[in-house]
Amino acid sequence: MERIRIGITPGDINGVGYEVILKTFSDPIMLELCTPIIYGNPKAMTYHRNVCELATNYTVVQRAEDAKDDRVNLLVVSEVENKIEFGKSMPEAGQEALKSLEAAVEDWRNGKIDVIVTAPINKHSIQSDKFHFPGHTEYIQERLGEGSEALMILMNERVRVALVTTHLPISEIAGGITGDAILRKLRILNRSLQRDFLITHPRIAVLALNPHAGDDGLLGSEENDIIKPAMELAEEEKIHTFGPFAADGFFGSRAYEHYDAVLAMYHDQGLAPFKVLAMDDGVNYTAGLPVVRTSPDHGTAYDIAGKGVADENSFRQALYSAIDIWRNRQQYDEARVNPLPKLYVDRREDERRERSHSRPE
Numbered sequence: 001m002e003r004i005r006i007g008i009t010p011g012d013i014n015g016v017g018y019e020v021i022l023k024t025f026s027d028p029i030m031l032e033l034c035t036p037i038i039y040g041n042p043k044a045m046t047y048h049r050n051v052c053e054l055a056t057n058y059t060v061v062q063r064a065e066d067a068k069d070d071r072v073n074l075l076v077v078s079e080v081e082n083k084i085e086f087g088k089s090m091p092e093a094g095q096e097a098l099k100s101l102e103a104a105v106e107d108w109r110n111g112k113i114d115v116i117v118t119a120p121i122n123k124h125s126i127q128s129d130k131f132h133f134p135g136h137t138e139y140i141q142e143r144l145g146e147g148s149e150a151l152m153i154l155m156n157e158r159v160r161v162a163l164v165t166t167h168l169p170i171s172e173i174a175g176g177i178t179g180d181a182i183l184r185k186l187r188i189l190n191r192s193l194q195r196d197f198l199i200t201h202p203r204i205a206v207l208a209l210n211p212h213a214g215d216d217g218l219l220g221s222e223e224n225d226i227i228k229p230a231m232e233l234a235e236e237e238k239i240h241t242f243g244p245f246a247a248d249g250f251f252g253s254r255a256y257e258h259y260d261a262v263l264a265m266y267h268d269q270g271l272a273p274f275k276v277l278a279m280d281d282g283v284n285y286t287a288g289l290p291v292v293r294t295s296p297d298h299g300t301a302y303d304i305a306g307k308g309v310a311d312e313n314s315f316r317q318a319l320y321s322a323i324d325i326w327r328n329r330q331q332y333d334e335a336r337v338n339p340l341p342k343l344y345v346d347r348r349e350d351e352r353r354e355r356s357h358s359r360p361e
Helices: 017-024 042-051 091-110 136-144 169-175 180-196 223-237 248-250 267-277 313-335 340-358
Strands: 003-011 034-040 057-063 073-076 115-118 151-156 160-163 203-206 240-245 261-264 285-289 294-297
Touching: 003 091, 017 042, 017 313, 034 042, 034 091, 034 203, 042 115, 042 151, 091 115, 091 136, 115 313, 136 285, 136 294, 151 267, 160 180, 160 267, 180 203, 180 223, 180 261, 180 285, 180 313, 203 248, 223 240, 240 248, 248 267, 261 267, 285 313, 294 313
Parallel strands: 003 034, 003 115, 034 073, 057 073, 115 294, 160 261, 203 240, 203 261
Antiparallel strands: 151 160, 151 285, 285 294
């Protein structure tokens, strides 16, 4: 099986990124699945390893092309000896995180790595002239989207939750819920379920915006005026949608188990119940783009950074998901360039011509 080269960014140096990466690759079996290339700072890597009392070995390389299979490779993007202050938001930490992200993005664009897995950043400290985005998703969409629109999907083995709006203030959410936005997200989600997860006929549950799904307009009109018409347009495109469902009853009754994905209207509507269900193994996947990018479903975890107690399972699941999605895409695309359908059509045409020539005059 082809070895996948995974570009990994450690995120904020004052958070748990390096720790969960080192813990994940302390298991040598992980190196049988992929070739990891960590875009980081050797001084920071060593500091985290010593403070957290970890023994994971790694090899320092200067280029992705020099990465070795069966090794944890640290590609040097910075050797600045910044002071690490666990749990503290600092501009220097943001600069280090951005250097790693920029290098990984550039190497993916040049075909040197296959997928990208990102450890958490601090969205405030990373802001600069080069990074003016709410988060990873928007940055990667601009840099690697090639005109495509990204869709945030939070997932584990039990549920997938996608979002119509992501990092919007509550006061702006209703204005961001438009029929066009919902239809676009449904298209991206449906396509991702087919290509990235190999689900032939996806079933998508759509959540309402208002409590009790608006109670027939008593508590809001968005369901009747915006959400349902968008779902009807999606059905015309053979996208199978159901709802809109009131979010509380939908998750409370575990109705999500009957669908391949859930489309939530805004960030906390989808992520609050998701994190209750999947806090330890949730994965954030950026769907809809040419690049496969995943991340653990947690933040920098400043409160426990440097204590050696961070759980690496979510990061490990992000690696597994990136590998699975990359392979699924290869399988899906290869199946659709198969020449057999054309050969079958050509053969039928030859048989038709042969019968017509053999008819008596």
